[in-house]
Amino acid sequence: MPDHDIRVQGVEVRYGRLKAIRGIDLELRPGEAVGLLGANGAGKTTLLNTLSGFLAASAGTIELFGKPAAQLVPHRVVREGLLHVSQERDLFGDLSVLDNLRLGALARGEQRFDENVERVFGFFPRLRERAQQQANTMSGGEQQMLAIGRALMAEPRVLMLDEPSAGLSPFFVDEIGSILSTLRTSHQLSILLVEQNMRLAARIIDRFYILRDGIIVAQGTATDLEKNHEDLAREFYL
Ligand SMILES: Nc1ncnc2c1ncn2[C@@H]1O[C@H](COP(=O)(O)OP(=O)(O)OP(=O)(O)O)[C@@H](O)[C@H]1O
Ligand SMILES: [Mg+2]
Structure with a gap:
Protein backbone atom coordinates (compact mmCIF):
# COMPACT_ATOMS: atom_id res chain seq x y z
CA MET A 1 0.00 0.00 0.00
CA PRO A 2 1.40 3.47 -0.86
CA ASP A 3 2.32 5.58 2.15
CA HIS A 4 0.30 8.53 0.85
CA ASP A 5 -3.28 8.85 -0.28
CA ILE A 6 -2.52 12.31 -1.61
CA ARG A 7 0.84 13.94 -2.22
CA VAL A 8 1.07 17.41 -3.66
CA GLN A 9 4.45 18.91 -4.55
CA GLY A 10 5.07 22.41 -5.85
CA VAL A 11 1.59 22.70 -7.29
CA GLU A 12 0.41 25.88 -8.98
CA VAL A 13 -3.07 26.46 -10.42
CA ARG A 14 -4.10 29.37 -12.61
CA TYR A 15 -7.33 30.91 -13.79
CA GLY A 16 -6.03 32.66 -16.87
CA ARG A 17 -3.49 35.15 -15.57
CA LEU A 18 -4.50 34.80 -11.93
CA LYS A 19 -2.41 32.31 -10.01
CA ALA A 20 -4.81 31.03 -7.36
CA ILE A 21 -2.42 28.36 -6.01
CA ARG A 22 1.18 29.51 -5.98
CA GLY A 23 3.30 26.48 -5.19
CA ILE A 24 2.17 24.25 -2.37
CA ASP A 25 3.29 20.98 -0.82
CA LEU A 26 0.79 18.91 1.09
CA GLU A 27 0.18 15.31 2.01
CA LEU A 28 -2.54 13.11 3.34
CA ARG A 29 -1.56 9.71 4.69
CA PRO A 30 -3.87 6.72 4.90
CA GLY A 31 -6.27 7.05 7.82
CA GLU A 32 -5.36 10.67 8.52
CA ALA A 33 -7.74 13.59 8.81
CA VAL A 34 -6.20 16.85 7.67
CA GLY A 35 -7.72 20.31 7.78
CA LEU A 36 -7.27 22.91 5.08
CA LEU A 37 -8.05 26.27 6.61
CA GLY A 38 -7.86 29.83 5.42
CA ALA A 39 -9.80 32.97 4.62
CA ASN A 40 -12.22 33.46 1.73
CA GLY A 41 -10.39 33.42 -1.56
CA ALA A 42 -7.29 31.68 -0.15
CA GLY A 43 -7.51 28.89 -2.75
CA LYS A 44 -9.03 26.03 -0.74
CA THR A 45 -11.76 25.11 -3.22
CA THR A 46 -9.34 25.55 -6.10
CA LEU A 47 -7.05 22.97 -4.54
CA LEU A 48 -9.87 20.47 -3.96
CA ASN A 49 -11.07 20.93 -7.54
CA THR A 50 -7.54 20.28 -8.75
CA LEU A 51 -7.30 17.08 -6.70
CA SER A 52 -10.65 15.98 -8.13
CA GLY A 53 -9.44 16.47 -11.68
CA PHE A 54 -11.73 19.42 -12.50
CA LEU A 55 -8.80 21.82 -12.81
CA ALA A 56 -5.32 21.15 -14.15
CA ALA A 57 -2.23 22.21 -12.25
CA SER A 58 0.04 24.52 -14.26
CA ALA A 59 3.11 23.33 -12.33
CA GLY A 60 4.08 20.69 -9.81
CA THR A 61 2.99 17.09 -9.30
CA ILE A 62 0.06 15.35 -7.66
CA GLU A 63 0.00 11.70 -6.69
CA LEU A 64 -3.21 9.95 -5.70
CA PHE A 65 -2.84 6.59 -3.99
CA GLY A 66 0.76 6.46 -5.14
CA LYS A 67 0.00 7.13 -8.81
CA PRO A 68 0.69 10.30 -10.79
CA ALA A 69 -2.62 12.10 -11.16
CA ALA A 70 -1.69 14.04 -14.29
CA GLN A 71 -4.07 12.15 -16.54
CA LEU A 72 -6.84 11.59 -14.05
CA VAL A 73 -10.21 12.92 -15.12
CA PRO A 74 -12.96 13.41 -12.52
CA HIS A 75 -14.84 10.12 -13.01
CA ARG A 76 -11.60 8.16 -12.76
CA VAL A 77 -10.60 9.99 -9.61
CA VAL A 78 -13.95 8.93 -8.11
CA ARG A 79 -13.42 5.37 -9.24
CA GLU A 80 -10.07 5.37 -7.43
CA GLY A 81 -11.94 6.29 -4.25
CA LEU A 82 -11.38 10.04 -3.89
CA LEU A 83 -14.79 11.58 -3.20
CA HIS A 84 -15.40 15.32 -3.10
CA VAL A 85 -18.38 16.84 -1.30
CA SER A 86 -18.33 20.24 -2.97
CA GLN A 87 -19.18 23.60 -1.47
CA GLU A 88 -22.34 23.69 -3.62
CA ARG A 89 -23.23 20.10 -2.69
CA PRO A 156 -14.50 6.45 -0.38
CA ARG A 157 -10.90 5.85 0.58
CA VAL A 158 -10.53 9.62 0.86
CA LEU A 159 -13.36 12.01 1.57
CA MET A 160 -12.78 15.68 0.74
CA LEU A 161 -15.33 18.04 2.26
CA ASP A 162 -15.58 21.73 1.37
CA GLU A 163 -17.03 23.63 4.33
CA PRO A 164 -19.61 21.08 5.41
CA SER A 165 -20.75 23.36 8.24
CA ALA A 166 -21.47 26.40 6.03
CA GLY A 167 -24.90 27.81 6.72
CA LEU A 168 -25.83 25.14 9.25
CA SER A 169 -27.29 25.63 12.72
CA PRO A 170 -25.15 24.60 15.72
CA PHE A 171 -27.21 21.43 16.02
CA PHE A 172 -26.40 20.29 12.50
CA VAL A 173 -22.76 21.32 12.85
CA ASP A 174 -22.58 19.13 15.92
CA GLU A 175 -24.23 16.22 14.18
CA ILE A 176 -21.93 16.45 11.18
CA GLY A 177 -18.98 16.70 13.56
CA SER A 178 -19.88 13.46 15.34
CA ILE A 179 -20.48 11.62 12.10
CA LEU A 180 -17.16 12.71 10.64
CA SER A 181 -15.30 11.69 13.79
CA THR A 182 -17.02 8.31 13.78
CA LEU A 183 -16.22 7.82 10.12
CA ARG A 184 -12.58 8.58 10.57
CA THR A 185 -12.07 6.39 13.60
CA SER A 186 -14.10 3.38 12.56
CA HIS A 187 -14.06 3.24 8.78
CA GLN A 188 -10.43 3.40 7.62
CA LEU A 189 -11.14 6.56 5.74
CA SER A 190 -8.87 9.54 5.21
CA ILE A 191 -10.38 13.00 5.34
CA LEU A 192 -9.32 16.31 3.82
CA LEU A 193 -11.54 18.91 5.43
CA VAL A 194 -11.91 22.52 4.33
CA GLU A 195 -13.55 24.33 7.20
CA GLN A 196 -13.95 27.87 8.57
CA ASN A 197 -15.35 26.55 11.83
CA MET A 198 -12.12 25.87 13.71
CA ARG A 199 -13.83 24.22 16.64
CA LEU A 200 -15.43 21.69 14.31
CA ALA A 201 -12.14 21.21 12.48
CA ALA A 202 -10.25 20.64 15.74
CA ARG A 203 -12.71 17.90 16.67
CA ILE A 204 -11.99 15.90 13.56
CA ILE A 205 -8.49 16.49 12.29
CA ASP A 206 -5.01 15.28 13.25
CA ARG A 207 -3.16 18.07 11.46
CA PHE A 208 -3.94 21.24 9.57
CA TYR A 209 -2.56 23.56 6.94
CA ILE A 210 -3.46 27.23 6.65
CA LEU A 211 -3.64 28.59 3.15
CA ARG A 212 -3.36 32.30 2.39
CA ASP A 213 -3.27 33.80 -1.09
CA GLY A 214 -2.46 30.44 -2.61
CA ILE A 215 0.41 29.41 -0.35
CA ILE A 216 0.67 27.46 2.90
CA VAL A 217 1.54 29.94 5.63
CA ALA A 218 1.23 27.69 8.69
CA GLN A 219 0.68 24.10 9.71
CA GLY A 220 0.25 22.27 12.96
CA THR A 221 -1.56 19.62 14.94
CA ALA A 222 -5.09 19.40 16.28
CA THR A 223 -3.76 20.39 19.71
CA ASP A 224 -2.19 23.56 18.29
CA LEU A 225 -5.48 24.35 16.65
CA GLU A 226 -7.49 23.77 19.79
CA LYS A 227 -5.19 25.91 21.92
CA ASN A 228 -4.55 28.73 19.51
CA HIS A 229 -7.45 28.94 17.13
CA GLU A 230 -8.22 32.54 18.02
CA ASP A 231 -4.61 33.64 17.50
CA LEU A 232 -4.38 31.65 14.28
CA ALA A 233 -7.59 33.20 13.00
CA ARG A 234 -6.39 36.70 13.89
CA GLU A 235 -3.02 36.14 12.29
CA PHE A 236 -4.04 34.44 9.08
CA TYR A 237 -7.61 35.36 8.34
CA LEU A 238 -7.40 39.15 8.51
N1 LIG B 1 -13.45 30.12 -12.07
C1 LIG B 1 -12.65 31.10 -11.64
N2 LIG B 1 -12.17 32.04 -12.48
C2 LIG B 1 -11.35 33.01 -12.04
N3 LIG B 1 -10.93 33.15 -10.76
C3 LIG B 1 -11.37 32.23 -9.88
C4 LIG B 1 -12.26 31.17 -10.27
N4 LIG B 1 -12.53 30.44 -9.16
C5 LIG B 1 -11.86 31.02 -8.15
N5 LIG B 1 -11.18 32.08 -8.56
C6 LIG B 1 -10.30 32.95 -7.75
O1 LIG B 1 -9.29 32.14 -7.16
C7 LIG B 1 -9.04 32.51 -5.80
C8 LIG B 1 -9.23 31.33 -4.89
O2 LIG B 1 -10.62 30.97 -4.90
P1 LIG B 1 -11.18 29.71 -4.10
O3 LIG B 1 -12.59 29.54 -4.48
O4 LIG B 1 -10.27 28.57 -4.31
O5 LIG B 1 -11.05 30.22 -2.59
P2 LIG B 1 -11.55 29.54 -1.24
O6 LIG B 1 -10.36 29.49 -0.34
O7 LIG B 1 -12.27 28.30 -1.51
O8 LIG B 1 -12.57 30.66 -0.67
P3 LIG B 1 -13.96 30.50 0.13
O9 LIG B 1 -13.59 30.29 1.57
O10 LIG B 1 -14.60 31.85 -0.07
O11 LIG B 1 -14.75 29.40 -0.47
C9 LIG B 1 -10.00 33.69 -5.53
O12 LIG B 1 -9.28 34.88 -5.68
C10 LIG B 1 -11.07 33.54 -6.60
O13 LIG B 1 -11.61 34.80 -6.95
MG1 LIG C 1 -14.21 27.71 -1.27
Whole structure:
Protein backbone atom coordinates (compact mmCIF):
# COMPACT_ATOMS: atom_id res chain seq x y z
CA MET A 1 0.00 0.00 0.00
CA PRO A 2 1.40 3.47 -0.86
CA ASP A 3 2.32 5.58 2.15
CA HIS A 4 0.30 8.53 0.85
CA ASP A 5 -3.28 8.85 -0.28
CA ILE A 6 -2.52 12.31 -1.61
CA ARG A 7 0.84 13.94 -2.22
CA VAL A 8 1.07 17.41 -3.66
CA GLN A 9 4.45 18.91 -4.55
CA GLY A 10 5.07 22.41 -5.85
CA VAL A 11 1.59 22.70 -7.29
CA GLU A 12 0.41 25.88 -8.98
CA VAL A 13 -3.07 26.46 -10.42
CA ARG A 14 -4.10 29.37 -12.61
CA TYR A 15 -7.33 30.91 -13.79
CA GLY A 16 -6.03 32.66 -16.87
CA ARG A 17 -3.49 35.15 -15.57
CA LEU A 18 -4.50 34.80 -11.93
CA LYS A 19 -2.41 32.31 -10.01
CA ALA A 20 -4.81 31.03 -7.36
CA ILE A 21 -2.42 28.36 -6.01
CA ARG A 22 1.18 29.51 -5.98
CA GLY A 23 3.30 26.48 -5.19
CA ILE A 24 2.17 24.25 -2.37
CA ASP A 25 3.29 20.98 -0.82
CA LEU A 26 0.79 18.91 1.09
CA GLU A 27 0.18 15.31 2.01
CA LEU A 28 -2.54 13.11 3.34
CA ARG A 29 -1.56 9.71 4.69
CA PRO A 30 -3.87 6.72 4.90
CA GLY A 31 -6.27 7.05 7.82
CA GLU A 32 -5.36 10.67 8.52
CA ALA A 33 -7.74 13.59 8.81
CA VAL A 34 -6.20 16.85 7.67
CA GLY A 35 -7.72 20.31 7.78
CA LEU A 36 -7.27 22.91 5.08
CA LEU A 37 -8.05 26.27 6.61
CA GLY A 38 -7.86 29.83 5.42
CA ALA A 39 -9.80 32.97 4.62
CA ASN A 40 -12.22 33.46 1.73
CA GLY A 41 -10.39 33.42 -1.56
CA ALA A 42 -7.29 31.68 -0.15
CA GLY A 43 -7.51 28.89 -2.75
CA LYS A 44 -9.03 26.03 -0.74
CA THR A 45 -11.76 25.11 -3.22
CA THR A 46 -9.34 25.55 -6.10
CA LEU A 47 -7.05 22.97 -4.54
CA LEU A 48 -9.87 20.47 -3.96
CA ASN A 49 -11.07 20.93 -7.54
CA THR A 50 -7.54 20.28 -8.75
CA LEU A 51 -7.30 17.08 -6.70
CA SER A 52 -10.65 15.98 -8.13
CA GLY A 53 -9.44 16.47 -11.68
CA PHE A 54 -11.73 19.42 -12.50
CA LEU A 55 -8.80 21.82 -12.81
CA ALA A 56 -5.32 21.15 -14.15
CA ALA A 57 -2.23 22.21 -12.25
CA SER A 58 0.04 24.52 -14.26
CA ALA A 59 3.11 23.33 -12.33
CA GLY A 60 4.08 20.69 -9.81
CA THR A 61 2.99 17.09 -9.30
CA ILE A 62 0.06 15.35 -7.66
CA GLU A 63 0.00 11.70 -6.69
CA LEU A 64 -3.21 9.95 -5.70
CA PHE A 65 -2.84 6.59 -3.99
CA GLY A 66 0.76 6.46 -5.14
CA LYS A 67 0.00 7.13 -8.81
CA PRO A 68 0.69 10.30 -10.79
CA ALA A 69 -2.62 12.10 -11.16
CA ALA A 70 -1.69 14.04 -14.29
CA GLN A 71 -4.07 12.15 -16.54
CA LEU A 72 -6.84 11.59 -14.05
CA VAL A 73 -10.21 12.92 -15.12
CA PRO A 74 -12.96 13.41 -12.52
CA HIS A 75 -14.84 10.12 -13.01
CA ARG A 76 -11.60 8.16 -12.76
CA VAL A 77 -10.60 9.99 -9.61
CA VAL A 78 -13.95 8.93 -8.11
CA ARG A 79 -13.42 5.37 -9.24
CA GLU A 80 -10.07 5.37 -7.43
CA GLY A 81 -11.94 6.29 -4.25
CA LEU A 82 -11.38 10.04 -3.89
CA LEU A 83 -14.79 11.58 -3.20
CA HIS A 84 -15.40 15.32 -3.10
CA VAL A 85 -18.38 16.84 -1.30
CA SER A 86 -18.33 20.24 -2.97
CA GLN A 87 -19.18 23.60 -1.47
CA GLU A 88 -22.34 23.69 -3.62
CA ARG A 89 -23.23 20.10 -2.69
CA ASP A 90 -24.12 19.37 -6.34
CA LEU A 91 -27.21 17.32 -5.60
CA PHE A 92 -29.66 16.30 -8.29
CA GLY A 93 -32.37 18.60 -6.99
CA ASP A 94 -35.28 17.15 -8.97
CA LEU A 95 -34.52 13.62 -7.86
CA SER A 96 -35.43 11.94 -4.60
CA VAL A 97 -33.07 11.35 -1.74
CA LEU A 98 -32.87 7.66 -2.61
CA ASP A 99 -32.15 8.35 -6.29
CA ASN A 100 -29.35 10.70 -5.29
CA LEU A 101 -27.89 7.89 -3.19
CA ARG A 102 -28.29 5.49 -6.15
CA LEU A 103 -26.34 7.84 -8.38
CA GLY A 104 -23.65 8.05 -5.72
CA ALA A 105 -23.17 4.30 -5.97
CA LEU A 106 -22.79 4.20 -9.76
CA ALA A 107 -19.07 4.88 -9.90
CA ARG A 108 -18.12 2.51 -7.09
CA GLY A 109 -19.78 0.12 -4.70
CA GLU A 110 -22.86 -0.59 -6.82
CA GLN A 111 -22.76 -4.29 -5.89
CA ARG A 112 -23.03 -3.42 -2.21
CA PHE A 113 -25.82 -0.86 -2.63
CA ASP A 114 -28.19 -2.35 -0.02
CA GLU A 115 -25.52 -2.63 2.62
CA ASN A 116 -24.17 0.85 1.91
CA VAL A 117 -27.55 2.52 1.90
CA GLU A 118 -28.28 0.95 5.31
CA ARG A 119 -24.99 2.30 6.60
CA VAL A 120 -25.82 5.80 5.31
CA PHE A 121 -29.31 5.64 6.84
CA GLY A 122 -27.67 4.52 10.08
CA PHE A 123 -25.55 7.67 10.09
CA PHE A 124 -28.36 9.93 8.93
CA PRO A 125 -31.76 8.57 10.07
CA ARG A 126 -33.37 11.68 8.60
CA LEU A 127 -32.47 10.49 5.12
CA ARG A 128 -34.32 7.25 5.68
CA GLU A 129 -37.43 9.11 6.80
CA ARG A 130 -37.16 11.31 3.73
CA ALA A 131 -36.01 8.74 1.18
CA GLN A 132 -38.75 9.69 -1.29
CA GLN A 133 -38.51 13.44 -0.79
CA GLN A 134 -37.22 15.59 -3.65
CA ALA A 135 -33.66 16.66 -2.79
CA ASN A 136 -34.15 20.38 -3.38
CA THR A 137 -37.03 20.53 -0.91
CA MET A 138 -34.78 19.36 1.92
CA SER A 139 -33.40 21.87 4.40
CA GLY A 140 -29.81 23.08 4.07
CA GLY A 141 -28.58 20.75 6.80
CA GLU A 142 -30.47 17.79 5.35
CA GLN A 143 -29.00 18.50 1.92
CA GLN A 144 -25.53 18.53 3.44
CA MET A 145 -26.25 15.13 5.03
CA LEU A 146 -27.43 13.86 1.67
CA ALA A 147 -24.31 15.16 -0.05
CA ILE A 148 -22.12 13.37 2.49
CA GLY A 149 -24.31 10.27 2.31
CA ARG A 150 -24.06 10.20 -1.46
CA ALA A 151 -20.27 10.35 -1.26
CA LEU A 152 -20.28 7.49 1.27
CA MET A 153 -22.27 5.35 -1.18
CA ALA A 154 -19.14 5.23 -3.34
CA GLU A 155 -17.08 3.66 -0.53
CA PRO A 156 -14.50 6.45 -0.38
CA ARG A 157 -10.90 5.85 0.58
CA VAL A 158 -10.53 9.62 0.86
CA LEU A 159 -13.36 12.01 1.57
CA MET A 160 -12.78 15.68 0.74
CA LEU A 161 -15.33 18.04 2.26
CA ASP A 162 -15.58 21.73 1.37
CA GLU A 163 -17.03 23.63 4.33
CA PRO A 164 -19.61 21.08 5.41
CA SER A 165 -20.75 23.36 8.24
CA ALA A 166 -21.47 26.40 6.03
CA GLY A 167 -24.90 27.81 6.72
CA LEU A 168 -25.83 25.14 9.25
CA SER A 169 -27.29 25.63 12.72
CA PRO A 170 -25.15 24.60 15.72
CA PHE A 171 -27.21 21.43 16.02
CA PHE A 172 -26.40 20.29 12.50
CA VAL A 173 -22.76 21.32 12.85
CA ASP A 174 -22.58 19.13 15.92
CA GLU A 175 -24.23 16.22 14.18
CA ILE A 176 -21.93 16.45 11.18
CA GLY A 177 -18.98 16.70 13.56
CA SER A 178 -19.88 13.46 15.34
CA ILE A 179 -20.48 11.62 12.10
CA LEU A 180 -17.16 12.71 10.64
CA SER A 181 -15.30 11.69 13.79
CA THR A 182 -17.02 8.31 13.78
CA LEU A 183 -16.22 7.82 10.12
CA ARG A 184 -12.58 8.58 10.57
CA THR A 185 -12.07 6.39 13.60
CA SER A 186 -14.10 3.38 12.56
CA HIS A 187 -14.06 3.24 8.78
CA GLN A 188 -10.43 3.40 7.62
CA LEU A 189 -11.14 6.56 5.74
CA SER A 190 -8.87 9.54 5.21
CA ILE A 191 -10.38 13.00 5.34
CA LEU A 192 -9.32 16.31 3.82
CA LEU A 193 -11.54 18.91 5.43
CA VAL A 194 -11.91 22.52 4.33
CA GLU A 195 -13.55 24.33 7.20
CA GLN A 196 -13.95 27.87 8.57
CA ASN A 197 -15.35 26.55 11.83
CA MET A 198 -12.12 25.87 13.71
CA ARG A 199 -13.83 24.22 16.64
CA LEU A 200 -15.43 21.69 14.31
CA ALA A 201 -12.14 21.21 12.48
CA ALA A 202 -10.25 20.64 15.74
CA ARG A 203 -12.71 17.90 16.67
CA ILE A 204 -11.99 15.90 13.56
CA ILE A 205 -8.49 16.49 12.29
CA ASP A 206 -5.01 15.28 13.25
CA ARG A 207 -3.16 18.07 11.46
CA PHE A 208 -3.94 21.24 9.57
CA TYR A 209 -2.56 23.56 6.94
CA ILE A 210 -3.46 27.23 6.65
CA LEU A 211 -3.64 28.59 3.15
CA ARG A 212 -3.36 32.30 2.39
CA ASP A 213 -3.27 33.80 -1.09
CA GLY A 214 -2.46 30.44 -2.61
CA ILE A 215 0.41 29.41 -0.35
CA ILE A 216 0.67 27.46 2.90
CA VAL A 217 1.54 29.94 5.63
CA ALA A 218 1.23 27.69 8.69
CA GLN A 219 0.68 24.10 9.71
CA GLY A 220 0.25 22.27 12.96
CA THR A 221 -1.56 19.62 14.94
CA ALA A 222 -5.09 19.40 16.28
CA THR A 223 -3.76 20.39 19.71
CA ASP A 224 -2.19 23.56 18.29
CA LEU A 225 -5.48 24.35 16.65
CA GLU A 226 -7.49 23.77 19.79
CA LYS A 227 -5.19 25.91 21.92
CA ASN A 228 -4.55 28.73 19.51
CA HIS A 229 -7.45 28.94 17.13
CA GLU A 230 -8.22 32.54 18.02
CA ASP A 231 -4.61 33.64 17.50
CA LEU A 232 -4.38 31.65 14.28
CA ALA A 233 -7.59 33.20 13.00
CA ARG A 234 -6.39 36.70 13.89
CA GLU A 235 -3.02 36.14 12.29
CA PHE A 236 -4.04 34.44 9.08
CA TYR A 237 -7.61 35.36 8.34
CA LEU A 238 -7.40 39.15 8.51
N1 LIG B 1 -13.45 30.12 -12.07
C1 LIG B 1 -12.65 31.10 -11.64
N2 LIG B 1 -12.17 32.04 -12.48
C2 LIG B 1 -11.35 33.01 -12.04
N3 LIG B 1 -10.93 33.15 -10.76
C3 LIG B 1 -11.37 32.23 -9.88
C4 LIG B 1 -12.26 31.17 -10.27
N4 LIG B 1 -12.53 30.44 -9.16
C5 LIG B 1 -11.86 31.02 -8.15
N5 LIG B 1 -11.18 32.08 -8.56
C6 LIG B 1 -10.30 32.95 -7.75
O1 LIG B 1 -9.29 32.14 -7.16
C7 LIG B 1 -9.04 32.51 -5.80
C8 LIG B 1 -9.23 31.33 -4.89
O2 LIG B 1 -10.62 30.97 -4.90
P1 LIG B 1 -11.18 29.71 -4.10
O3 LIG B 1 -12.59 29.54 -4.48
O4 LIG B 1 -10.27 28.57 -4.31
O5 LIG B 1 -11.05 30.22 -2.59
P2 LIG B 1 -11.55 29.54 -1.24
O6 LIG B 1 -10.36 29.49 -0.34
O7 LIG B 1 -12.27 28.30 -1.51
O8 LIG B 1 -12.57 30.66 -0.67
P3 LIG B 1 -13.96 30.50 0.13
O9 LIG B 1 -13.59 30.29 1.57
O10 LIG B 1 -14.60 31.85 -0.07
O11 LIG B 1 -14.75 29.40 -0.47
C9 LIG B 1 -10.00 33.69 -5.53
O12 LIG B 1 -9.28 34.88 -5.68
C10 LIG B 1 -11.07 33.54 -6.60
O13 LIG B 1 -11.61 34.80 -6.95
MG1 LIG C 1 -14.21 27.71 -1.27
